[in-house]
Amino acid sequence: MPALTHSAELLVPAAADFATVTLNNPWDMADNSDVYPLLWTHNLAAATATGGVMTGTPRDTDPHFWAHFPQIARTTTTLDNPFNPIDANRFTKVSFYMWLPETMTVGSTNGRIMWHLGGESVAQFDVSYSEAPIFPVYPGWHHYTVDLKAITQTSLLAGQRWSGPWAGQVSGIRIDPSLGAALPFKIGWIRLVDGSDQTSKLSTPLVKTAALRVASDKYAKDLAVTTLARQADGSFDFGNLPPDTYKVAPLSDEDYTLAVRGAAWNMASVNDFNWASRSGWVNEGISNGKFQGATANADPYLLMDIPGDKPVDASKYRYMRIKMDVSSVPAQEAGLLVWWGSKPADFSGGNSGFIPIQVGEKEYVIDMGSKAGWAGMIKALRIDPLNGPNAGSGVTVKISSVRLTKTATSELEAVTYLADTVRVNPPPQVTLLAPSFFSGNDYARTVLGRSWDMKDTFSTPNYANLLNADFVKSIPDLGLTGNFFRGVSQPAAGGATEGDPAVFFTFQQNAKPIDASRFRLMRVRMYVPFDSADQNELTVGAVARLSWKETDFNSFVTYDMPLLPGLRDIWVDMPKVRVEGNTGVWGAELIRYLRIDPFEFRPSRPFYLGGASLHTLPTVSSVLPLSISLAGHPNAKFTVRVYIDDVEVQKTQDLRTGLAGLDVALGSVSAGQHTLKVCAEDGLNQGCTTLAVPFVRTNDAAAVSTTDAESLFAWVEALAPGLLKPNGEASGDIAGFYARCYAQSGQCIAVKDNRTYYFDGKALVDFGSSSPLIAQAKAAGF
Incomplete structure (x- = not known):
């Protein structure tokens, strides 16, 4: 356990949190991938995340933010937008950093955490919520933590919803930043941490230190993030905090406001009070470090701010110290009186008795x-x-300060930051670049001989229920250029619920049907204009479906795939897809019809297809080539371990941040399908990623002859005229590959162990077995 030494940057491992461990994407608000893109799910008019801050603009008085949005009932989970349930038995504490505007009144609104327990039917989905007790929220940046595991139904207020405890598999979790108030808000980070993780602790030789004030310059200079209490073992637990560099100031436990609340009641702002609940004043406010107001009735009072998770321990803090100035003492004045209680806004615990004033x-x-x-x-x-x-x-009446202390005479403690800084170390992040969903052979390219690239009519053999269709070079809405098929649906006929637009990728394909036992990873690049802030769009048709047939007489249709905004690649693992009626799976069949229904709107609406493909699983022979990206502490040296079927098969040491290529020997790995996991360690933390689909090991390792390789290279050049420049470059052995590289475009095509590869200047892409590609090249006359 690292210790404060007054002279160093101390590294503390980050505690395990759900988004980092399970999603491989921490909720650090680095970019919009941390924000579920359907704005209606958050009840927001706008939301963006960039540079570590998510900004939300409410559309009414019920703004909220889903850190993890549950899967909508009876919908298809896609590989590009996967759903991962939360292990609520492991990840039990949610902690987040949130900003609310200074214009809000303390005590006028509260925050709330909700979680979703999932549901197969729409009716179940709509009621499967549980709520945590509400908690006070404050203007400016503040750190909030809720122990979800500790919440029981008996802790809730009347009318709060309860469908079950935080336990087992939880589908989603959301933050309500300001109940009943249309306030803009910002979130700096969210962590859903392993409540039993004890790795993020820091010890200190300063025996009188009872708390650490923790500050960061990320959002404002010396801005206090939180105050950590000393644990029973003498340490301080940084587990709720995200990776960052923090300044720390040791504090004694003399004063409740500093050691526990985290901020003195020093009249710096109305945040010292539950301002919305004050009564009996006129012209009241905070000015020059003092509360000042004139009494307006016989019972003027102020409520001090006590955060719900930071109550006052009455056995420790026994002296209430109020520095107050009154302009006069009215006749028959009884004096100052303090009330208290064991529940928020409940003062039935007792009172101080009247204290004479002067x-x-x-x-x-x-x-x-x-x-x-x-x-x-x-x-x-x-x-x-x-x-x-x-x-x-x-x-x-003027009040300069209010204190709750252990002794009657102590001075307010100065906050002094140490020379030490504490860095919560980011766990390594591993991104698997190859193999990928694209790595396997593509049916259109390898069987039909032409890609579904939306350049011409070959890309879409047939379509139905469109008013018009064309091939275009841009999407004006998005400012994008490329090759696109643009269709406009016909409106629904009388009595129908949709216009039923459809685009067929194969139609009565009897000569070269799809072998569903081989080709399974379906990709459709699509854009449908719709309003992502309007939930009605989903209910009236913002869903796509895939459909296929083996013959003219049977048909299988997937569950709805909710549309997401923008031009996106929709990836579906067809054998895993949910089918209407739960009949039929994608397996050993020969598929003759394959189509996409881009949406189900009644009115006419346009859509764009930017390409499609249908791939086999990534397939390798004796060597599994990996391309990975590593991120973490800039000075870290990483050890990377490769696991196949959860068995370690290779370890590589001393890797740095950035791109890395590894060749994993598969000598003892049997032929067939296998899982792949890659983990990186930096001495403090570990980060892992998995390939979302299996890869296939074959025994097809015969070397490609140079003659066949030359035929293959020439055929590829002809398929992509102008892409590989200049054509006809000399081929040769490069780093164990037989390759042809193109000086002008900076690309290479290569073969090795009967595998074909493409290098785009940054990453190596495995295009699958060379044999079928060579066969096509020769059939084409190369």
């Missing part, structure tokens, strides 16, 4: 520990500066 400034020290009822955990504090029949006679 004109001018004075610190009133109240021994709360001597009062009946001052016990347990205090969650509500109310100060009544004056009490009496004339208390509301316009007396000016």
Whole structure:
């Protein structure tokens, strides 16, 4: 366990969190991949994430944000937008950093966490929610943590929804930043951490340190992120915090506001109070480090802010110290009175008794520990500066500070940051570039001899229920250029619910049907204009479907695939797809018809297809070539381990951040399908990624002759005129490959162990077995 030494950057391992471990994409708000793109799911008019900050714009008084959106009932999960349930038995604490505008009033709104338990039917899906107790939220940046495992139904308020505890498999989790208030908000990061992870701890030789104030410069200079309490073993747990570099200031436990609340009640802002619940004042506000207001009724009062997860331990903090100035003492004035309670806004725990007051400034020290009822955990504090029949006679009251301390005479502690900084170390992130979904052979290219590239009519043999269709070179809505098929659906006929547009990739393909036992990874690049902020779009048709037939008399249709905004590659593993009626699977059949229904809208609407392909699983022989990208601490040296069927087969050391290529020998790996996992370690953390589909090992390892390789290279050049420049470059042995490289375009095509590869200047792509490609090249006369 690292220790504070006053002279170094200390590395603390980041605790395991769901998004990093399971999704391989932490909710760090680095880009829009951290925001589920259907804005209606968040009830937002706009949302963007960039540079570590997600910004949300509400569309009404119920804004929320799904960190992990549940799978919609009766829909198809696609490889490009996979659904991963949350292991709620492991990941039990949610922690996030959120900003709300300074214009909000403390106490006027609350935050809430909700989770979704999933549901097979739409009816089940719509009611499978549970809520956590509401918690106060504040203007500016603040750190919030909720222990989800500790929440029970009995802890909720009347009317809160409860479908089950945080346990087992949970489908989704959302944050409601401001209940009942249309406030813009920002989120810096979200972590759903393993509550039992004890790796992110820091020790200190400073025995008097009871807490650490933790600050970062990421959002503002010296901005306090949180205050960490000393654990029973003397350490400080950074597990709720994301990777970053933090400054730390040791604190004693003398003052509740600094050691526990994290900020003194020093009248720097109205955040010191539950401002929305004040009463009996006129012209009240905060100015020059003081609360000031004039009394307006016989019972003026202020509620101090006590965060719901940071109550006052009455056995430790017994002295209430209020520095107050009153302009006059009215006749029959009883004096200052403090109330408290064990629940928010409940002051039935007891009171201090009347404390006589005097004109001018004075610190009133109240021994709360001597009062009946001052016990347990205090969650509500109310100060009544004056009490009496004339208390509301316009007396000016100024309050400079309020303190809760262990002793009656201590001074407010200075906050001094150490020379040490603490870096929560980011776990290595491994991105698998190859093999990929594209790695296997493509049916259109290898069997039909032409790609579904949307250049001409070969790409779409047939279509149905379109008003018009054409091949175009741009999508004006998106400012994109390329090759696209543009179709416009016909409107629904009377009584029909949709216009039923369809584009066929194969139609009565009897000569060269699709061998479904080989070709299974379907990709469709598509754009449909629709309003992602309008939930009605989904219910009236913003869904696509794939359909196929073996003969003219049977048909299989997938469950709905909800559309996502923009031009996207939809990837579907066809044997795993859910089919309407649960009849028929993609398996040993010969498929003669394959089509996509781009949407199900009633009115006429356009759509664009930017290409399609149908691939085999990635297939290799004696060597599995890997292309990976590594990210993490800039000075880290990584050890990369490759696992096949969860058995380690290779270890490579001393790799750095950036791209890396590995050749994994498969000597003892049997022929057939296998799983692939790649993990990187940096001495503190481990990060892993998996290939979402199996790869296939074959025994087809015969070397490609140079004659066959030359035929293959020439055929590829002819298929892509102008892409590989200049044509006809000399071939030769390069790093174990027989390759032809193109000086002008910076690309290469190569063969090795009866595999064909393409290098685009950055990454190596495996195009599958060379044998069928060579056969096509020779059939074409090369």
